[in-house]
Amino acid sequence: MTPLERAEARFGWKLVAPTIAILGLLILYPLMYNVYLSFFDVQLNGSKTFVGIENYIKLLSNSDYYSAIATTSLYLLGTVVGTTLLGLAMALLLRDPFMGRGLVNAAIMLPYVAPVISVVFGWQFLFDPISGVVNYLFVDLLGLWSERSNLIGDPDSALWVVVLFDIWKHAPIAYLLILSKLVSISRDQYEAAAIDGYGPIGRFFHVTLPELYFVLATVVLLRLIWNLNRFEDVYLLAPNVETLPIFTYYQAFTGVIDQGLAAATSVIQLGVLSIFIWFYIKKIMKW
Amino acid sequence: MAAIKLKNIVKSFGDTAVVKGIDLSIEDGEFVVLVGPSGCGKSTTLRMIAGLEQATSGDIVIGERVVNDIEPQHRNIAMVFQNYALYPHKSVRENIIFALRRLKVDNADIERRLAEVSEMLQLEELLDRKPADLSGGQRQRVAMGRAIIREADLFLFDEPLSNLDSKLRSHMRTEIGKIHNKFGRTSVYVTHDQVEAMTLADKVVVLHDGYIAQAGTPMEVYLNPANVFVAQFIGSPSMNIIEGTLFNDYLLVDNYRLPRKQLSNVALQTVIDQQGIPVKVGIRPDFFNDSRLFPETDNTFNFTGLQIDLIEPMGFDKEVLFNLAGEAVKARLDLRSELQRDQQIDLVVELSRVLLFDSETDQRL
Known part of the structure; x- marks a missing residue:
């Protein structure tokens, strides 16, 4: 290192020091405390008894835990595939400029920027078994269903x-990420592929898709990471859909409160999350 | 193999007409160079032949087919792009054989053709690399390889050498010439560089402002330009254009009187009244000769006592600037003429090389 680089490095450390301190206090400490808690039987009055890995054993023998894993897997699969495909489709459709593209863009972004709680109420109203428009549409208007049903009330359909x-709320971010890459692909490449004899489908697979590889992988992994932890959307709309974060919440704060068990659940989830993040950083971003 | 016909092609982008009516026929196997300054419509014309742009009106015929509504992928053409347009995710090998995969050529044949092309363009060492790992010249060769391996009916080149340095450019120019001689495919080549046009073309098409200013063999456009634009665009350094007056018996330039009878390359033979008519006189710098080395004959004219303003030595040649009828005029002399600035010189010109242009319309007389 030259003296100049050393000085730069020192200055850099000074700049990031406050951030490191705050992150350490607000993230690293609770994280470690959570790992610590997972080895204790925690009472509400604050007294703790060391139980070793008993919480983990209890958790892994709990069939509800496995059903939460299954629910989470379905939730992840559906949302990740759905948002990515819908985002890609919208980006491809809206790639070329046309009259009113700005308005369409704004309309697409709306669900993403709207507050969760307000749109959740809207959705609950849509799916209401008595006055909801969904039941009206499928039962009264189209006659596809024989009777009105409470889609949010039944945990199977609520999922x-x-x-x-x-998908509706988060496809816009996928759309935005994909579109920004899509518009930067040079026209030359499409022209060369056309000259080489490839029609629109060949050009999509040989020019568009390879160019989008990085951004698609990013979308998929970010969606996995976000949705593994997603709590508020699910809990507010349909608290009966027990994905892992909600399962953990019920363990920690409702019924027979067992914070040690909840902590153990979180630790396992953290492990899975770390694998996703490692994969994203190493394999996709190639750091 | 294919001949091409362009019939009254017009192309407008919105209200802006770029190509304003082009008629051109290109014979089977011919190497045609479209040349002109930027904005003259040459690239647009090429892209219409390729099918990358749709003509606003007019017909394009390739071989026997009117291709107006045929997509580029069905025209059986190969094209070299200015920026090469290689596929960044594919290796050099995959870039080159990409079109053959689409054509479902069998693997043995692909390998044979790849070996042939990569040997010709010296790409053997590069086949497994990605375009990002290549130099500009190497990318250019890959782009050439991708076009050649097709064995397409028609080769299109869109300023393929403009991103190379001058040494590499002249090398690749020679290579393109050799490749054309070897395969003899119909080729259309767009450039703004008149040297490329002169050296490569069977037929040069000079475009100006959306129209064809002149089409002909390189020597035709060089020796017999149809108008002032072509005269000045083709040839380097460009042709001197000097104001003059044509009388019945002689051409007056400054105070020199050139006998009209010997201006054998002037078509205008009508009787001219006493005031004479104003004309533009065109003389190429290459056609001035040092009178000390070049004996005066009946068919030459000697511009005596010219005052040299500037000498630009180029090695074998030197460009000499002097004043004639108020214009800075250039002559190209070789190293035998020993000259100095401010010296006076006599320059001889063959009268058959003196061209006249209408002073209003700029057309040849």
Whole structure:
């Protein structure tokens, strides 16, 4: 290192020091404390008894835990595939400029920027078994269903409502990320592929898709990471859909409160999340 | 193999007409160079032949087919782009054989053709690399390889050498010439560089402002330009254009009187009244000769006592600037003429090389 680089490095450390301190206090400390808690039987009055890995054993023998994993897997699969495909489709459609593209863009972004709680109420109203428009549409108007049903009330169908809600709310961010890459692909490449004899489908697979590889991988992994932890959307819309964060919440704060067990759940989830993040940084971003 | 016909091609972008009516026929196997300054419509014309732009009106015929509504992928053409347009995710090998995969050529044949092309363009060492790892010249060769391997009916080149340094450019120019001689495919080549046009073309098409200013062999456009634009665009240094007056018996330039009878390359033979008519006189710098080395004959004219303003030595040649009828005029002399600034010189010109242009319309007389 030259003296100049050393000085730059020292200055850099000074700049990031406050951030490191705050992150350490607000993230690293609770994280470690959570790992610590997972080895204790925690009482509400604050007294703790060391139990070793008993919480983990209890958790892994709990069938509800496995059902939460299954629910989370379906939720992840549905939302990640759905948002990515919908985002890609919208980006491809809206790639070329046309009259009113700005308005369409704004309309697409709306669900993403709207507050969760307000749109959740809207969705609950849509799916209401008595006065909701969905039941009206499928039962009264189209006659596809024989009777009105409470789609959010039934945990099995509620999962798919929650998936649909997430796709609707988060496809815009996928759309935005994909579109920004899409418009930067040079026209030359498409022209060369056309000259080489490839029609629109060949050009999509040989020019567009390879160019989008990085951004698609980013969208998929970011969606996985975000949605593994997604709490508020699911809990507010359909609290009966027990994905892992909600399962953990019920363990920690409702019924027979077991914060040690909840902590153990979180630790396992953190492990899975770390693998996703490692994969994203190493394999996709290639740091 | 294919001949091409362009019939009254017009192309407008919105209200802006770029190509304003081009008629051109290109014979099977011919190497045609479209040349002109930027904005003259040459690239647009090429892109219409390729099918990358749709003509606003007019017909394009390739071989027997009117291709107006045929997509580029169905025209069986190969094209070299100015920026090469290689596929960044594919290796050099995949870039080159990409079109053959689409054509479902069998693997043995692909390998044979790849070997042939990569040997010709010296690409063997590069086949497994990605375009990002290549130099500009190497990318250019890959782009050439991708076009050649097609064995397409028609080769299109869109300023393929403009991103190369001058040494590499002249090398690749020679290579393109050799490749054309070897395969003899119909080729259309766009450039703004008149040297490329002169050296490569069977037929040069000079475009100006959306129209064809002149089409002909390189020597035709060089020796017999149809108008002042072509005269000045083709040839380097460009042709001197000097104001003059044509009388019945002689051409007056400054105070020199050139006998009209010997201006054998002037078509205008009508009787001219006493005031004479104003004309533009065109003389190429290459056609001035040092009178000390070049004996005066009946068919030459000697511009005596010219005052040299500037000498630009180029090695074998030197460009000499002097004043004639108020214009800075250039002559190209070789190293035998030993000259100094401010010296006077006599320059001889063959009268058959003196061209006249209408002073209003700029057209040849």
